[in-house]
Each structure stands twice: as structure tokens, then as C-alpha cells.
Amino acid sequence: MNTTSSIGARLDRLPLSGFHYRLLGLIAAGMFFDSFDIYIAGSVLAALINSHESTLALNATFVSVTFIGMMAGAWLSGVLGDRFGRRFTYQFNLGIYGFASIAAALAPSMYWLIFFRLVMGVGMGAEIVVGYGTLSEFIPADWRGRFGTVLNLIINTSLFLAAFLGWLIIPHFGWRWMFAIAGVGALVVWFLRKSMPESPRWLASQGRAAEAEKIVATIETRCGVSPNSYVAQEPLAETTATPARIRDLFSRRLLTRTITGITVLVGLFTVNYAFVSWIPTFLVQQGHSVSNSLGLTTLMFAGGPLGSLIAFALAERLGRKWGIVLFSLVGIGFGVSYPFAQSEIAIIAAGFAITCCIYVLSSLSVASYVPELFPTELRLRGAGLCNAIGRGVNILVPYAIAAVFAGFGIVGVISLIAGTLLLQAVIVATIGPETKNRSLEDIADVPLPVERAPQNVNI
Incomplete structure (x- = not known):
């Protein structure tokens, strides 16, 4: 150890x-x-x-x-x-x-x-x-x-x-x-x-x-625990640490972790901005008054705290990986239903559910999953890279949303959200590690690629 x-x-x-x-x-x-x-x-x-x-x-x-x-x-x-x-x-x-x-x-x-x-x-x-x-x-x-x-x-x-x-x-x-x-x-x-x-x-x-x-x-x-009650397999000793490098995030050992982290934060920031920040504008464009639009939006956003509570209940049961996959798919389902909502009650219900899913994803991804993906010596650089790219995409998202809404209306925006969530679900499901109930050291213990031993060739 x-x-x-x-x-x-x-x-x-x-x-x-x-x-x-x-x-x-x-x-x-x-x-x-x-x-x-x-x-x-x-x-x-x-x-x-x-x-x-x-x-x-x-x-x-x-x-x-x-x-x-x-x-x-x-x-x-x-x-x-x-x-x-x-x-x-x-x-x-x-x-x-x-x-x-x-x-x-x-x-x-x-x-x-x-x-x-x-x-x-x-x-x-x-x-x-x-x-x-x-x-x-x-x-x-x-x-x-x-x-x-x-x-x-x-x-x-x-x-x-x-x-x-x-x-x-x-x-x-x-x-x-x-x-x-x-x-x-x-x-x-x-x-x-x-x-x-x-x-x-x-x-x-x-x-x-x-x-x-x-x-x-x-x-x-x-914490009321005796410092002498833990017996390590090896005595602690000062060591010379090998400097971690930023390029290690793109090594064969960590590349899938980096891709996973970037995916979930780009997906979260894109969906969050596309829906949460633009929903009042969408409602006004659909014929609602500004006052009515803000009232409907307030009721929709009440789904946020519920989403965080759901994430709390599932974080150590379902886990971060499969929680992100599940609620990406659930979010797609509610998103697809949104354009068909006609009454105010239906609009509020659909928006409430979508907001709830977004906050579940926020709690499981940026708050828990991304920091866990990287070893301690690279944890903040890995999370920082993922957040920086997510924020960078966030600068461009408003222009993309405006163009999609102008060309295809709310259906186009929902399609963009659904496509983002689907891509996120696929990538996390296929290459993302599960982190629930695991020590950070266990999660970080990514096997190094097996090098093929050189073979003797008789000539």
C-alpha cells in the first residue's frame, strides 16, 4: 500500500x-x-x-x-x-x-x-x-x-x-x-x-x-478515532513524487477519463443554458405575456431543489455513472414532450420535469463525478480542463440557440437538447467508470496499457 x-x-x-x-x-x-x-x-x-x-x-x-x-x-x-x-x-x-x-x-x-x-x-x-x-x-x-x-x-x-x-x-x-x-x-x-x-x-x-x-x-x-488504530501494510515514508504533467490527461491511461469529464460538463452547460436561460424568451415567442412567462418560469424552476434531492438519494445507490445515463435519457423523454404541451399546466409540468433532470445531472456530474475521475496529483487540472472547455462552449451556445430557434423554433431547440443528452448518455455508458462507494485511490488505479514483450527472432 x-x-x-x-x-x-x-x-x-x-x-x-x-x-x-x-x-x-x-x-x-x-x-x-x-x-x-x-x-x-x-x-x-x-x-x-x-x-x-x-x-x-x-x-x-x-x-x-x-x-x-x-x-x-x-x-x-x-x-x-x-x-x-x-x-x-x-x-x-x-x-x-x-x-x-x-x-x-x-x-x-x-x-x-x-x-x-x-x-x-x-x-x-x-x-x-x-x-x-x-x-x-x-x-x-x-x-x-x-x-x-x-x-x-x-x-x-x-x-x-x-x-x-x-x-x-x-x-x-x-x-x-x-x-x-x-x-x-x-x-x-x-x-x-x-x-x-x-x-x-x-x-x-x-x-x-x-x-x-x-x-x-x-x-x-x-472524529473520535484513535490515530494509532489503523495498521498500514507498509509504514509511511517520505517519497520523491514523480511530477504529474498536463499531457498525462491525454495519455492512453487517462484519455477516456478526460473525454468523459469533458462530455458531461459540455453537456450540462449546454443543456442548462439552452433551457434554463432561454425558457422565458421561448414562452414570450410562443405568445405568452412577459409577466405570465416569468410566472410560468418560476414554477418550472421549482424542480431544481427536487432534482438535487433526487441526486442525493441516488448518488450512492444507483451511482454517478448510471445516474447520469438514466437522467440523460429521462431528460430526453420529457424534452420531447415539451413542444406538445398546450395548456399552462402541461407546460409547467414538462418544464418542471426537465429542470429537475438538469439539476440531477448537475449534482451528479460537476459536483461529484468529474472530480472523482482523476488521480489526486491531476485532480484539479483534470477538473479544471473539463470546466474550462465547458465554459468555452458556453460562450458559443447562445449564438447556436438563437440560430436554431430562428430556423426551427422550439422543436429545433429541444432536438438540440435531446441530441446533447443522448451523446452524453452513450459516452458515459460506454467509457465512463463507476465511482460509487469506491475510494479515490481505487478509482484512480487505472491499469497501464500492457506492453507486448519483445520477442526473440531467430534468423
């Missing part, structure tokens, strides 16, 4: 305790404000147009640089997280978007606000990679998937809070306070997270066994 496996086995044997819940709370708090910062854009941009501080073109630039920053942040966090550690990186990116949010609250013009939004985007894109990846390395295998779905549920509640506070604050106090709330909240969490330990799995993967041993012993004590 190597050092990393021994450390992982000790973390996986621990009972759930206050340590795990506190860790979840600290990571969730940072990612909550990260998500809150994303969702306040709609209310803020509307207020800027109303006050004549911005134009539609500048608002579009604001949205675009957000996605560009998130794409860059996802990639950067992967590189930094695997090189300098989880603790350094999640503090670094939280500080970036915390200070940038406060700067945005003081921005003297829309052009400065766009610049600060770009910087915020870097921090926001990084948080989703580091947060989910870090949580996965501490939680015991039997609970890892469920903790990921709970974290996803907590983060998604920021959508409601951002909309509510925007309605409550902006008309009376202005849009700047929204960025101030996000920035101050992020910096408070930054201070609280200073006490979070480094990931012992990452330390062990870097050959820093003594540091990993010390942290694990402390965690065991907090």
Missing part, C-alpha cells in the same frame, strides 16, 4: 463528524457567494440600463467577459491547485473575486465595471473547480457523492437569494450594494477558511508524508 492509498484509507474509514460538516459549511459558503455573484448580473444589468449608465452592447460585453474570466479561472485553478495545493488555491481565488467585487461596487464607469467583472470571473471559475475537488478528498467514500449533491443544492439556493435581494435593495439603494454584499461575504469566508487544513491526499501525492500524517491524525482525533 503506497503512502497516498494509506492516507486515503484512513480518511475513508472515519465516521461522519462535526469536522466533515464544518468543512462542508466553509466550502459551501465560499461557493455560495461565488454563485451569488454570478446570479446578480441580471438585476444589476437591468438597473444599469434603467439609469442610463450602460447600453445593451456594454451589457453584452459584461456577460461575455464573465464567461471568459470563468473559463480562464477554471484552467488556472487546476494548474495552481495541483502545483501549490488546495488550501492555497481556494484562498487565492476567493480573495480575487472578493476584492474584485468590492472594487466593482466602487467602479466609476461601466468600462471599469466590465474590467472588474473579468477579474471576478477568474475567481468565480476557479472556485467551482477547487471547491468540489477539495471536498471530495476529505469525505469518506460511502458519503462522498451525497456530500457533493448537498453542496450543489446549497449553491443553487443563491439564485433565489440574488433575485430577492435585487428586488429588495436595488430600487432603494442602487446596484452597487449587490457587489458589496458579495465581496464582503466572500472576504468573511476567506478569513474563516484560513483554519481549513491542506488536503492530506494531495500532500501524500507530493511525497510529503509527514505533513499528511499529522493532519490525518488531527482529523481522526476530532
Whole structure:
């Protein structure tokens, strides 16, 4: 048993305790404000147009640089997280978007606000990679998937809070306070997270066994387990770690993992944007008033929390792999039924079901499955690459949706969603590994290609 496996086995044997819940709370708090910062854009941009501080073109630039920053942040966090550690990186990116949010609250013009939004985007894109990846390395295998779905549920509640506070604050106090709330909240969490330990799995993967041993012993004590009660097959020893390289993600050993991770995040972001972000527009184009459209949309989006709860129930039973496959297919079924919904009740029911499926996929994929696909020394780079490509595609999706809707209507958009989900289901089913109830070390133990031994040739 190597050092990393021994450390992982000790973390996986621990009972759930206050340590795990506190860790979840600290990571969730940072990612909550990260998500809150994303969702306040709609209310803020509307207020800027109303006050004549911005134009539609500048608002579009604001949205675009957000996605560009998130794409860059996802990639950067992967590189930094695997090189300098989880603790350094999640503090670094939280500080970036915390200070940038406060700067945005003081921005003297829309052009400065766009610049600060770009910087915020870097921090926001990084948080989703580091947060989910870090949580996965501490939680015991039997609970890892469920903790990921709970974290996803907590983060998604920021959508409601951002909309509510925007309605409550902006008309009376202005849009700047929204960025101030996000920035101050992020910096408070930054201070609280200073006490979070480094990931012992990452330390062990870097050959820093003594540091990993010390942290694990402390965690065991907090969980009521004697640090001396675990007997490893081999004594822990300092080792010289072989540097992991980005190109290893495309080696024969990990290529299918990388393809799987990219597929599920491109699929998730595409379907999420195509339906969730565009459904009010679709309803208006179908003849509903703006007020009625927003009301119907609100009822449809109530399926989100239910989706996260379903994912929580299935994460360790059905598993992440087959959960993604099943709900991709279920989503196709509900999607195909949507164009045939005529009454408002039928439209709400179909939209509710589709939203529910999207959030099941979100909880199982970005929150749980993708961080598990890669070995510890490449975990954040792998997740960062997948998120960066997913965000990059997200920049192009709006143009594709607009073109498909203009040419083929809602049927064309639903067909695009169904095709994306079908491709995802096929790829995950055929090459994706199952990760439920397995240690991260077991999942990462991908057999190396068998080299054919050279044969002696007699001439």
C-alpha cells in the first residue's frame, strides 16, 4: 500500500463528524457567494440600463467577459491547485473575486465595471473547480457523492437569494450594494477558511508524508478515532513524487477519463443554458405575456431543489455513472414532450420535469463525478480542463440557440437538447467508470496499457 492509498484509507474509514460538516459549511459558503455573484448580473444589468449608465452592447460585453474570466479561472485553478495545493488555491481565488467585487461596487464607469467583472470571473471559475475537488478528498467514500449533491443544492439556493435581494435593495439603494454584499461575504469566508487544513491526499501525492500524517491524525482525533488504530501494510515514508504533467490527461491511461469529464460538463452547460436561460424568451415567442412567462418560469424552476434531492438519494445507490445515463435519457423523454404541451399546466409540468433532470445531472456530474475521475496529483487540472472547455462552449451556445430557434423554433431547440443528452448518455455508458462507494485511490488505479514483450527472432 503506497503512502497516498494509506492516507486515503484512513480518511475513508472515519465516521461522519462535526469536522466533515464544518468543512462542508466553509466550502459551501465560499461557493455560495461565488454563485451569488454570478446570479446578480441580471438585476444589476437591468438597473444599469434603467439609469442610463450602460447600453445593451456594454451589457453584452459584461456577460461575455464573465464567461471568459470563468473559463480562464477554471484552467488556472487546476494548474495552481495541483502545483501549490488546495488550501492555497481556494484562498487565492476567493480573495480575487472578493476584492474584485468590492472594487466593482466602487467602479466609476461601466468600462471599469466590465474590467472588474473579468477579474471576478477568474475567481468565480476557479472556485467551482477547487471547491468540489477539495471536498471530495476529505469525505469518506460511502458519503462522498451525497456530500457533493448537498453542496450543489446549497449553491443553487443563491439564485433565489440574488433575485430577492435585487428586488429588495436595488430600487432603494442602487446596484452597487449587490457587489458589496458579495465581496464582503466572500472576504468573511476567506478569513474563516484560513483554519481549513491542506488536503492530506494531495500532500501524500507530493511525497510529503509527514505533513499528511499529522493532519490525518488531527482529523481522526476530532472524529473520535484513535490515530494509532489503523495498521498500514507498509509504514509511511517520505517519497520523491514523480511530477504529474498536463499531457498525462491525454495519455492512453487517462484519455477516456478526460473525454468523459469533458462530455458531461459540455453537456450540462449546454443543456442548462439552452433551457434554463432561454425558457422565458421561448414562452414570450410562443405568445405568452412577459409577466405570465416569468410566472410560468418560476414554477418550472421549482424542480431544481427536487432534482438535487433526487441526486442525493441516488448518488450512492444507483451511482454517478448510471445516474447520469438514466437522467440523460429521462431528460430526453420529457424534452420531447415539451413542444406538445398546450395548456399552462402541461407546460409547467414538462418544464418542471426537465429542470429537475438538469439539476440531477448537475449534482451528479460537476459536483461529484468529474472530480472523482482523476488521480489526486491531476485532480484539479483534470477538473479544471473539463470546466474550462465547458465554459468555452458556453460562450458559443447562445449564438447556436438563437440560430436554431430562428430556423426551427422550439422543436429545433429541444432536438438540440435531446441530441446533447443522448451523446452524453452513450459516452458515459460506454467509457465512463463507476465511482460509487469506491475510494479515490481505487478509482484512480487505472491499469497501464500492457506492453507486448519483445520477442526473440531467430534468423
